Amino acid sequence: MNGCTERVYNGLIKENPTFVLMLGMCPTLAVTTSAVNGVGMGLSTTVVLVLSNMLISMLRKIIPDSVRMPAFIVVVASFVTIVQFLLEGFVPSLYDALGLYIPLIVVNCIILGRAESYASKNPVVLSIFDGIGMGLGFTVGLTAIGLVRELIGSGKIFGYQLLPLADTATGQAGYVPVTIFILAPGAFLVLAGLTALQNKVKLRAARKGKKVTEASGCGEGCASCGGCNGKVFPTGNEKE
Amino acid sequence: MKELLIIAIGSAIVNNVVLSQFLGICPFLGVSKKVETASGMGGAVIFVITIASFITSLIYKFILVPLHISYLQTIVFILVIAALVQFVEMFLKKSMPSLYNALGVYLPLITTNCAVLGVALTNVQKDYGILTGVVNGIGTSVGFAIAIVIMAGIREKIEYNDISESFQGTPIVLVTAALMSIAFFGFSGLI
Numbered sequence: 001m002n003g004c005t006e007r008v009y010n011g012l013i014k015e016n017p018t019f020v021l022m023l024g025m026c027p028t029l030a031v032t033t034s035a036v037n038g039v040g041m042g043l044s045t046t047v048v049l050v051l052s053n054m055l056i057s058m059l060r061k062i063i064p065d066s067v068r069m070p071a072f073i074v075v076v077a078s079f080v081t082i083v084q085f086l087l088e089g090f091v092p093s094l095y096d097a098l099g100l101y102i103p104l105i106v107v108n109c110i111i112l113g114r115a116e117s118y119a120s121k122n123p124v125v126l127s128i129f130d131g132i133g134m135g136l137g138f139t140v141g142l143t144a145i146g147l148v149r150e151l152i153g154s155g156k157i158f159g160y161q162l163l164p165l166a167d168t169a170t171g172q173a174g175y176v177p178v179t180i181f182i183l184a185p186g187a188f189l190v191l192a193g194l195t196a197l198q199n200k201v202k203l204r205a206a207r208k209g210k211k212v213t214e215a216s217g218c219g220e221g222c223a224s225c226g227g228c229n230g231k232v233f234p235t236g237n238e239k240e
Numbered sequence: 241m242k243e244l245l246i247i248a249i250g251s252a253i254v255n256n257v258v259l260s261q262f263l264g265i266c267p268f269l270g271v272s273k274k275v276e277t278a279s280g281m282g283g284a285v286i287f288v289i290t291i292a293s294f295i296t297s298l299i300y301k302f303i304l305v306p307l308h309i310s311y312l313q314t315i316v317f318i319l320v321i322a323a324l325v326q327f328v329e330m331f332l333k334k335s336m337p338s339l340y341n342a343l344g345v346y347l348p349l350i351t352t353n354c355a356v357l358g359v360a361l362t363n364v365q366k367d368y369g370i371l372t373g374v375v376n377g378i379g380t381s382v383g384f385a386i387a388i389v390i391m392a393g394i395r396e397k398i399e400y401n402d403i404s405e406s407f408q409g410t411p412i413v414l415v416t417a418a419l420m421s422i423a424f425f426g427f428s429g430l431i
Binding site: 022025026027029030069070073074077078080081084085100103104106107109180183184185186187188189191192193195196197199200203 | 260263312313319322357361362405415417421
């Protein structure tokens with residue numbers, strides 16, 4: 001397997017940001033009320049991730065080490081602003097559905113984390129493919145959660161009514177949607193189920209003696225991702 | 241006055257920042273193991289969001305709007321917040337060591353807490369003025385503190401419970417969050 005496909009495989013499966021690393025939980029929970037929103041958010045994040053990885057990798061020898069975090073943030077925030085305007089102009093319905101969470105892509109741990117841990121150390125082409133892999137992994141994660149929530153919460157898949165709804169007025173039998181799944185608590189419940197499943201897989205793998213990538217995100221206090229663990233601007237007294 | 245009260249209660253309890261808007265999930269799950277640390281984090285968040293919402297409203301109103309560059313809001317806000325958090329940390333270390341000892345370790349974690357940027361952007365989106373913006377900031381951050389302290393209290397009790405193997409750790413915390421979120425729905429008739 002050559003380097004580029006390896007990066008995509010790594011992002012999609014081995015270090016899937018949603019299911020394995022547990023990064024970027026805010027958008028994961030907030031926008032997955034339907035599969036379409038999940039795809040939209042995932043692809044917007046992918047675009048930002050690929051572009052920022054590319055630019056940061058190009059600039060990796062120019063940006064001084066001491067100001068790298070502010071520089072990364074400016075790069076990411078610029079691309080997020082561009083994506084925001086493109087969505088507002090061309091896909092206004094998605095723009096309305098995602099709302100506040102589009103500008104909040106800036107503080108998504110995945111993007112700064114990849115910039116810090118991969119793009120700032122590796123050549124351009126590999127960084128682009130790393131962005132594609134991670135972004136697609138995130139998209140798959142969001143879409144999967146969105147599908148589950150949409151199917152249980154409204155009986156639809158991608159807006160198509162898969163399960164015919166019950167009609168109490170005419171007494172017609174059918175599916176009674178569990179509305180709570182498209183409301184806030186449903187997001188927590190679905191994610192709880194998914195992480196429990198992930199734990200189970202991990203425990204089984206551990207018993208067989210295999211190594212599994214550890215979650216690096218929220219469960220561990222966010223300390224391991226690049227942008228979260230401290231000072232963005234250099235204070236002049238970082239000696240270590 | 242009445243409007244301000246409605247905004248404050250609305251952002252603190254009815255539209256709780258963690259449980260219904262999903263902002264700041266990372267610290268909510270990560271720093272809620274003990275009530276003591278959770279209240280420290282809550283205090284630090286109240287402190288930072290209040291200052292940040294004031295400063296960002298000022299910048300938006302007196303710099304971005306007059307210069308017609310309000311489209312740069314995301315970039316400007318995130319940089320201002322990052323710089324502000326670090327400035328607050330240095331200031332506290334120098335002049336209020338006791339407060340710094342209580343909140344210091346949590347301050348750096350706040351930069352990427354999306355609730356801070358979220359409040360700044362909500363203030364702009366909803367066209368809040370400076371005073372209403374600050375009130376919204378205080379309300380939101382108090383809501384965060386309430387949620388994280390309650391969660392920490394429940395988690396301290398969960399320690400002693402017999403939970404099935406695969407639900408230990410994050411999953412049971414998420415189930416707890418779901419139940420809390422359902423409970424907070426009860427407030428939705430308040431306003």
